[in-house]
Amino acid sequence: MIEPIVSDPAVERYLPQIADAVGTDFAAYRNHIYRVLSYAVHFLGDDPRGREHIAFALVFHDVGMWTDHELAYLEPSEAVAERVRAQHAPHLDAALIANIIHWHHKLFAFAGPDAKIVNAARKADWIDASLGIVRHGVARKQVAAIEEAIPVLGFPEVLMRLAKDLRHGNWVAGLWRVLSRVYKI
Template sequence: MPDGPVVTSHPVVEAVLAHYRLQIGPDLDTYRNHVYRGLNYQRRLLGRKEVSNDQALTWAVHDLGIWTARTFDYLAPSAELARQHAGEAEVADLPRVIQMVELHHKLRPVHDPLIETFRKADRIDVMRGHLRSGLGRREVDEITEALPYCGFHRFLLREATRHITRHPLHPLPMFRW
């Protein structure tokens, strides 16, 4: 394990998820595992053993607006949650946290390594590790074994379908050029 064991708990992530557990409801394990898989992929892409509070908060809130704002156009609501929890999470660089949330579905690369690895890590998870952005198959398997998908891709398909049927002219509002 070149970058340490799989991280399955972080106080910032746990505090945020506990705060919104009722809103997330039955999707809590699905989202929690997505958060930690992404956090681990990013940590490995960066070659780090530790997870900063900035990264932990970003992962905890990056898609949370789906539940709190009840929308698939969730980047702005999720960024607002980062602002709300930054103090208690002892975030060092809130503007960068906001950028990680707002740009994590950007289609083109970002020049900031922290933001770019966040974007790649989220994509690795959404693509079930088929696009690994430099991680080995073994690393992805190790992380998904510790943090199973729990219906994550079924959830994405359900929410995307629900949004597309209501907004056919704006099917995937979270993507940025």
């Protein structure tokens, strides 16, 4: 069974860095982070280095949508993460953080450095972002248990609203921008 993670020292330490930017979407985004972290730790196993890097990266992985008002948010999210990492967490591997963020929507396995860590985060985000349609071997019952412990709080609707708002009311154009600029093969 996957243990829901509802609090993590790294997440709680860095969440305040983005709270103002995320605004009223904060609770939905926070819960998304914790659901993804729960799945990622399941895939990662007992790897404290990997967990700390994933927890840090997850705080920032989607934040470019809010900070830069940009649907092609990977690079802006990486930039925010790097600014905070350099100032507050220089012990973390900058390249690993960037890879976790940059490749978290990759369709197929990442094959670069620290692939196990990057892929744990990637598979975990796919489970949550797809509402459990893509499960990477996780049982539907386990997804339901994680969502019960860490409620979704309308996060998919937040993403659809942002896609519409950031493309001036045209959610189709927003969705196309995300599909063409964020998702990777």
